[in-house]
Amino acid sequence: DAGVIQSPRxxxxxxxxxxxxxxxxxxxxxxxxxxxxxxMRGLELLIYFNNNVPIDDSGMPEDRFSAKMPNASxxxxxxxPSEPRDSAVYFCASSDTSxxxxxxYFGPGTRLTVT
Amino acid sequence: QKEVEQDPxxxxxxxxAIVSLNCTYSNSAFQYFMWYRQYSRKGPELLMYxxxxxxxEDGRFTAxxxxxxxxxxxxxxxxxxxxxxTYLCAIHDNNxxRFGAGTRLTVKP
Numbered sequence: 001d002a003g004v005i006q007s008p009r010x011x012x013x014x015x016x017x018x019x020x021x022x023x024x025x026x027x028x029x030x031x032x033x034x035x036x037x038x039x040m041r042g043l044e045l046l047i048y049f050n051n052n053v054p055i056d057d058s059g060m061p062e063d064r065f066s067a068k069m070p071n072a073s074x075x076x077x078x079x080x081p082s083e084p085r086d087s088a089v090y091f092c093a094s095s096d097t098s099x100x101x102x103x104x105y106f107g108p109g110t111r112l113t114v115t
Numbered sequence: 116q117k118e119v120e121q122d123p124x125x126x127x128x129x130x131x132a133i134v135s136l137n138c139t140y141s142n143s144a145f146q147y148f149m150w151y152r153q154y155s156r157k158g159p160e161l162l163m164y165x166x167x168x169x170x171x172e173d174g175r176f177t178a179x180x181x182x183x184x185x186x187x188x189x190x191x192x193x194x195x196x197x198x199x200x201t202y203l204c205a206i207h208d209n210n211x212x213r214f215g216a217g218t219r220l221t222v223k224p
Contacts, residue, residue, distance in 0.1 A: 004158070042203075042215065042216040043159070043214040043217075045212060048210075055210070056210065091158050091159075093158070100210070101207070101210040101212060102147060102149075102164065102207055102212075103161055103164075104161065104212075105160075105161075106158030106159050106160065107158050108156075108157055108158050109156075109157075109158050
């Protein structure tokens with residue numbers, strides 16, 4: 001398996017623009033997680049899905065952030081409008097039922113810069 | 116106070132040294148304790164995890180948990196340059212995962 005795939009790998013955008021990050025989990029995995037990593041705050045869980053259903057979105061910082069999982073092989077994280085403080089590396093991770101939320105496999109991340 | 120405290124380092128050691136990485140946590144409800152390794156410009160990868168107190172060994176790596184003092188440790192024996200990475204501790208319970216800030220380790224040849 002190719003592992004968790006994220007696109008784009010780098011994104012530079014201007015404040016106020018809409019940003020969409022994409023993730024393809026490992027085939028057969030039924031948990032999907034979105035994280036944000038910054039120097040100041042470390043790695044933070046934003047939201048996670050189980051069988052395409054959002055289970056916990058308490059980490060989503062504000063209404064400008066939204067995430068969807070229309071099917072088992074694709075998820076998006078959208079920021080609208082983006083702000084400079086959203087600059088971070090965004091990771092997607094997935095796991096299967098046996099691993100649950102414990103054994104997560106991370107993608108390479110999307111480095112977002114908002115100017 | 117953060118849920119998980121971890122010294123960010125950086126930590127630099129010579130090849131072959133024993134490395135000790137540590138975290139403390141505040142919430143005693145957490146039952147699983149993990150260590151992730153993150154190479155530069157990559158996503159974290161799970162190294163090992165333990166349940167409750169005790170030790171777990173995997174090759175050159177040993178994870179240790181002391182729940183009475185809320186202290187988590189990772190020991191790396193015979194450290195190699197390929198071990199150079201950021202190491203993140205994490206605590207987990209009931210679908211709730213919290214990460215430390217990560218310690219950057221460099222092993223010099």
